[in-house]
Amino acid sequence: MDRNRAEEKLVGIRDSDGVPHLSLDIGGTLIKMVYFSSNSSESTDNRVNSSLKDKMSTSSGNLHYGIRNGGLHFTKFETSKISDCIEFISSKQLQHNGDRYYAAPTNDKNIIKATGGGAFKFADMFREKLGVTLDKVDEMDCLVTGANFLLKAVHHEAFTYIDGQKEFVQIDHKDLYPYLLVNIGSGVSMIKVESDTKFERVSGTSVGGGTFLGLGKLLTNCKSFDELLEMSRQGNNRVIDMLVGEIYGGNDYAKIGLASTAIASSFGKPISENKELEDYKAEDVARSLLRMISNNIGQIAYLNALHFGLKRIIFGGFFIRGHAYTMDTISVAVNFWSKGEAKAMFLRHEGFLGALGAFLSYEESGFPDVAHQLLEGFPQNSYCTED
Ligand SMILES: Nc1ncnc2c1ncn2[C@@H]1O[C@H](COP(=O)(O)OP(=O)(O)OP(=O)(O)O)[C@@H](O)[C@H]1O
Numbered sequence: 245m246d247r248n249r250a251e252e253k254l255v256g257i258r259d260s261d262g263v264p265h266l267s268l269d270i271g272g273t274l275i276k277m278v279y280f281s282s283n284s285s286e287s288t289d290n291r292v293n294s295s296l297k298d299k300m301s302t303s304s305g306n307l308h309y310g311i312r313n314g315g316l317h318f319t320k321f322e323t324s325k326i327s328d329c330i331e332f333i334s335s336k337q338l339q340h341n342g343d344r345y346y347a348a349p350t351n352d353k354n355i356i357k358a359t360g361g362g363a364f365k366f367a368d369m370f371r372e373k374l375g376v377t378l379d380k381v382d383e384m385d386c387l388v389t390g391a392n393f394l395l396k397a398v399h400h401e402a403f404t405y406i407d408g409q410k411e412f413v414q415i416d417h418k419d420l421y422p423y424l425l426v427n428i429g430s431g432v433s434m435i436k437v438e439s440d441t442k443f444e445r446v447s448g449t450s451v452g453g454g455t456f457l458g459l460g461k462l463l464t465n466c467k468s469f470d471e472l473l474e475m476s477r478q479g480n481n482r483v484i485d486m487l488v489g490e491i492y493g494g495n496d497y498a499k500i501g502l503a504s505t506a507i508a509s510s511f512g513k514p515i516s517e518n519k520e521l522e523d524y525k526a527e528d529v530a531r532s533l534l535r536m537i538s539n540n541i542g543q544i545a546y547l548n549a550l551h552f553g554l555k556r557i558i559f560g561g562f563f564i565r566g567h568a569y570t571m572d573t574i575s576v577a578v579n580f581w582s583k584g585e586a587k588a589m590f591l592r593h594e595g596f597l598g599a600l601g602a603f604l605s606y607e608e609s610g611f612p613d614v615a616h617q618l619l620e621g622f623p624q625n626s627y628c629t630e631d
């Protein structure tokens with residue numbers, strides 16, 4: 245929307261605590277939602293939503309911050325269950341974003357900022373079912389805006405994960421750029437971020453979170469991401485992967501820097517074992533799969549960082565899910581390939597970069613002070629509950 249037009253419409257603001265309610269990032273696997281709720285809407289919602297709450301992606305990763313006037317929520321749904329998401333928005337009346345702001349009774353009223361491929365794919369569905377227009381915001385713009393906002397404004401957002409230890413890193417604003425943002429969603433995007441406004445998607449790979457979940461479902465018959473992740477936690481990848489020592493008679497290949505315990509070939513062991521899939525434990529298969537994909541992403545990320553001279557690699561996307569083994573594998577891969585030169589960092593709001601970026605883009609449409617209002621809802625000013 246043209247800025248002047250938006251400003252004209254701001255004449256219609258009715259109160260001062262108004263904030264846009266909702267933004268969406270509709271990805272290939274998950275819909276991420278950031279929304280504000282007021283105390284009054286919370287009390288009505290509690291009645292409406294007990295069954296809907298069950299339909300929200302009930303796995304962990306949803307965050308709710310309580311603030312004085314209500315709350316800031318980070319919620320996700322499976323994209324394949326988009327009708328649950330629409331029902332949820334409707335039950336909370338979140339679609340009336342514009343009502344408090346726009347004087348003119350035009351079609352522009354009910355506009356929701358949305359990013360991700362689903363902002364295109366499901367635009368008609370949102371219009372038909374909720375009477376709203378999805379105002380499409382570019383996915384890469386949103387990822388970068390969301391990451392920059394979190395890294396600059398939110399205390400204890402970024403952390404390293406080394407040898408099982410999580411260590412928060414407060415990055416100096418003046419020293420934030422450049423960095424490589426690696427967003428691991430269904431697929432993986434790698435973005436060189438050089439300033440608040442300058443960035444370029446320099447690489448990507450189709451071997452990402454969707455590959456983990458898709459192959460995992462086929463190989464282990466798991467029913468959900470959480471189940472697959474839990475299996476991987478219990479498994480042992482050495483049962484499936486071929487190790488250097490197994491090729492080198494128990495020895496390291498020290499000359500090229502490979503320990504006997506290093507993986508020589510992911511999923512290489514079944515080649516010589518004359519066994520069926522059923523003969524392997526699903527947990528071990530899940531572990532090898534997670535390790536293969538995390539390692540591969542860590543390596544490609546490092547190679548890009550090297551190519552562009554970037555020391556800092558920041559990982560986002562819902563594939564990570566704060567899972568210790570995933571972060572450990574990625575950290576080890578980056579550390580191993582860079583010989584300790586580059587560092588992998590992770591984000592507490594890993595999966596919500598795009599949705600946050602879309603939320604912040606309300607400011608460009610004339611909503612005042614969105615970043616400030618959003619910050620009010622973040623941890624330093626609030627209490628947090630996690631599903
Ligand atoms: N509850 C869950 N259900 C399904 N996948 C999950 C869940 N939690 C984490 N994941 C993992 O996160 C991935 C999706 O991450 P994310 O939401 O960041 O990407 P997306 O936006 O759906 O994909 P893309 O950006 O490629 O369109 C899945 O492919 C899966 O590996």
Ligand SMILES: CC(C)(CO)[C@@H](O)C(=O)NCCC(=O)O
Pocket residue numbers: 271272360361383429430431432433447448449450
């Ligand atoms: C297509 C997107 C950007 C959709 O989010 C993502 O899934 C992705 O970056 N996939 C990897 C595509 C590639 O670079 O090979």
